[in-house]
Amino acid sequence: MSMTKPIATTRSATGIPTGKLAVWWVIGSEIVIFGGLLASYIMHRIGHPEWAEYASHTNTWFGGANTFVLLTSSLFAVLAHYAAEHGDGKKAAKWLLATCAGGATFASIKAVEWSIEISHGYTITANGFWSFYYTAAGIHALHVIAGCIIMLIIARQAWKGEELHRVELIGIYWHFVDIVWIFLFPLLYIAK
């Protein structure tokens, strides 16, 4: 094995491998980012009775389909982790690619959904509700895309049997992105 591994990725004074601790720290920060955004949305939604009508134009079936896709991709991510835990890098890489396919499907559904909405005049500047809608779902979609890119890099390494612990790290991030969507879904699609 490589002798040039950075110390920071191997030492562990905290009882948790440092790389994993870093991912938890990222997620802690993300909770504040998404939490602040969602909290702002909730207080504005309560303060603006007219938003109920705007919200009624979101399509529950697109949102529901995307929830299904993300939940399923999370299952693939944890199965990749399971394979990596058992030393099977090739299998882990395959599951990671499946997870990535889920992310791509999610982004594609979003693209179709947004195209329809924008063509109906529901743009980001239409009113406060649509501003929040595109900002929240947009930042979330960027996280999905970023996760996919990282996952492809890790899948490539895992295929060669290298850095298998990273499979779990990207998995933890992916599940968090899934959880954010679990809350965005009722906020934007269900509570009408």
Add this chain to the structure above:
Amino acid sequence: MAEHTEDHDHGQAHYVKIWAVLLVLLVISILGPILAPHIEIGFMKAWMWTILFAFGIAVVKAYLVAANFMHLNIEKRYISYMLATMLMFMLLFFAGVAPDVMRHKGQNWENVAAEAEIERALKAQGEAAHGEHGGEHEAGH
């Protein structure tokens, strides 16, 4: 078959089971608000059911993912405490800002712009509904 020396028994079947439960919850969260108007029982009004279905289920789903997929249940406790602290920051933010955003009038202040926008939008929606349904007043609230 060959069980490795694992300190937990999270086999693949377990993950699939959690996923199945998540899908059932997803279906309930979609169907719930559709059925809500028909299940007003006691003090539970339709909108309360919607809130319960939408967010109660979201919390359960998030817990299932965090505990079983992110393995928070077997992670060091201080990670959960750290994440909970971040959630507390969110609540703190909400508590500090929400009173001013959710209301548009206080003892010494009035958010004229917000009030005007609400009035304008509700009126426009009322007129739109009027036009569509021929006389029905359907302003959302």
